[in-house]
Amino acid sequence: MDKAGDAGTKAGAQRIARFLQEKGRMPSYSEIALACGFKSKNSAFKLARKLEDLGLLARDAKGRLIPKAIKGENQLKAGALRMLGTVEAGFPSPAEEELSDVLSLDEMLITNRQATFMLKVSGDSMCGAGILPGDMVLVEKGRQPANGDIVVAEVDGQWTMKGFKKEKGSKDVWLLPANPKFKPIKPKSELRIAGVVIAVIRKYK
Amino acid sequence: MEQPILIRSWPRAIVHLDADAFFASCEQAVKPWLRGKPVITGRERGIVAAASYEAKARGVERGMRLFEAKKVCPDAVFLPSDYETYSLISLRMFDILRRFSPDVEEYSVDEAFVDLTGLRRSFHGPYSQIASRMQEDIGRELDISVSVGVSVSKVLAKIGSKYNKPHGLTLIPGGEIHLYLKDLPIEKVWGIGANTSALLRKLGVRTALDFARRDERFVRKYLSKPFREIWEELNGRSVYPVSTAAKKDYQSISKTRTFTPPSGQRDFVFAQLSKNLENACIKARRYGLAACGLIVYLRGQDFSGHGVEMRLSSPSAFPAQLFGPLNEGFNALFTQDTLYRSTGVVLTGLVPGTGTQYTLFDDVPRIEKMARLYKAVDNLSQRFGKHTVQHAASLPAKLYARHLGERGDLPARASKDIKGESGRQRLGLPMLDVDV
Numbered sequence: 001m002d003k004a005g006d007a008g009t010k011a012g013a014q015r016i017a018r019f020l021q022e023k024g025r026m027p028s029y030s031e032i033a034l035a036c037g038f039k040s041k042n043s044a045f046k047l048a049r050k051l052e053d054l055g056l057l058a059r060d061a062k063g064r065l066i067p068k069a070i071k072g073e074n075q076l077k078a079g080a081l082r083m084l085g086t087v088e089a090g091f092p093s094p095a096e097e098e099l100s101d102v103l104s105l106d107e108m109l110i111t112n113r114q115a116t117f118m119l120k121v122s123g124d125s126m127c128g129a130g131i132l133p134g135d136m137v138l139v140e141k142g143r144q145p146a147n148g149d150i151v152v153a154e155v156d157g158q159w160t161m162k163g164f165k166k167e168k169g170s171k172d173v174w175l176l177p178a179n180p181k182f183k184p185i186k187p188k189s190e191l192r193i194a195g196v197v198i199a200v201i202r203k204y205k
Numbered sequence: 206m207e208q209p210i211l212i213r214s215w216p217r218a219i220v221h222l223d224a225d226a227f228f229a230s231c232e233q234a235v236k237p238w239l240r241g242k243p244v245i246t247g248r249e250r251g252i253v254a255a256a257s258y259e260a261k262a263r264g265v266e267r268g269m270r271l272f273e274a275k276k277v278c279p280d281a282v283f284l285p286s287d288y289e290t291y292s293l294i295s296l297r298m299f300d301i302l303r304r305f306s307p308d309v310e311e312y313s314v315d316e317a318f319v320d321l322t323g324l325r326r327s328f329h330g331p332y333s334q335i336a337s338r339m340q341e342d343i344g345r346e347l348d349i350s351v352s353v354g355v356s357v358s359k360v361l362a363k364i365g366s367k368y369n370k371p372h373g374l375t376l377i378p379g380g381e382i383h384l385y386l387k388d389l390p391i392e393k394v395w396g397i398g399a400n401t402s403a404l405l406r407k408l409g410v411r412t413a414l415d416f417a418r419r420d421e422r423f424v425r426k427y428l429s430k431p432f433r434e435i436w437e438e439l440n441g442r443s444v445y446p447v448s449t450a451a452k453k454d455y456q457s458i459s460k461t462r463t464f465t466p467p468s469g470q471r472d473f474v475f476a477q478l479s480k481n482l483e484n485a486c487i488k489a490r491r492y493g494l495a496a497c498g499l500i501v502y503l504r505g506q507d508f509s510g511h512g513v514e515m516r517l518s519s520p521s522a523f524p525a526q527l528f529g530p531l532n533e534g535f536n537a538l539f540t541q542d543t544l545y546r547s548t549g550v551v552l553t554g555l556v557p558g559t560g561t562q563y564t565l566f567d568d569v570p571r572i573e574k575m576a577r578l579y580k581a582v583d584n585l586s587q588r589f590g591k592h593t594v595q596h597a598a599s600l601p602a603k604l605y606a607r608h609l610g611e612r613g614d615l616p617a618r619a620s621k622d623i624k625g626e627s628g629r630q631r632l633g634l635p636m637l638d639v640d641v
Binding site: 112113114115116117118119120121122123125136138139141142152154159160161192194195203205 | 301634
């Protein structure tokens, strides 16, 4: 059974919708039976149950019907079961419904705009972390690196991009590659962190 | 003990911030492996545009010819200017300053004034602390070292930032003004040029303090308004406001281009000039200005320069209208058998371009047609990048590289290709130039 139910259910729903549109209120079970040509109110009750399961109708504590998605014919034809806003005529503008708070890609990728620089990667020592030669990475300067961060740093006079690891209990820092071809680096004399990698950008087309 | 100039310490608090060797610092910021090394920018111009403090320590000075710089500092790194990166970093510097106060004046690419008056309470600390936090933030996030002066007026703040360079922080509260002016030669004061200082010296004024101590009668008798204002500012009475408005009113716009090797080819030299004219006009139109005068100059291989100034019959910012005078000026200057190394155009006497009065002899429909034409050209440039449409006279400048040989190397930023960027439209992020 599809979302709007079988043909009979659909026809019933349409009749209820028309009643609602003409009279401005929901029909009683006997009125549904009359409108749909049922012999008994029980059939009307069963139809209402089905529509309730589909989320088109609801019933209050006394068993009276409440229209949920039955509004007008248009919406039933379009198979729109979910109500969008409270606009009755036409579809609500997507701007009001979903776009109230949007981030641009820029804003999503960058936290501190003034401190963020871009870097084109040339080596493959971080390929295991998904950073390949030719990728662009965003590097934030002046940020304190945490364990597991990827940093751009100068180690004993050499520039490199590696994973940052500080050993517990000691002050020792390791720079870890993400490629078995490279060895972890332990700075001998000097370590200067230029920045922390906050995003990778790879544009294919 | 000398009498202080002001009793109150901080009737106002104005910061002047001046980046140290800005262009060279920018290069060191994006090429961190150049830190601590002598760096010189301006390779494409053949002169030192900026020298890092390491290079300055070896005797390199601004404006020096490159071969001279090479002689005194052979291990210096010579780089072509990368104005794109410098501008990006400059804007970031101003943005960082606006975290502290909304009143930031972008005075030049590497200088700013900030009004901090009244902000001690919100920062829970003295002005010195706010100023030093500005300095720290810019250092940490941009890797740019700046010198800062804090005082009660712009002129005094500027004296403060110069007092201790690089990376200095100098406070001049009202009660200490006289200590800083005592030994400052009068010509070192912002806004006092060679002529005024010569006049003042004849009147017995040698130091900034001598000047500040003179009474108003003296100042009124010998000097015009701009210098009376400087005198007020030196006395701790702030007259120049920190103006936050983006720079809009230019008095003149100049565009100069150097090319190598020097050329004696008529078409090529004129094309350079015509390109300058187009660029100057683009800028003028962007600010809604029109020029009443035009200066054209040519500089020979031996650095000798000649120029002519012309008045225009009516204000204009359209190259098509200015080509006549440009041609005239060029013909008056250009001599066969001379090799030229740079050309320049200055638009002078700028007036607001809209609502310009036409003279009786102007061909109004033609001018309006031209306005529409350039509007279209500007729209195209905005969509597809500058010089999408240009005058044919400028073509030789486009067809031949501006610099051949070593000097023609592009800055690193311009030669890195990034998918999605074009030659004219680029991401607004400075690129770190590190091999990792």
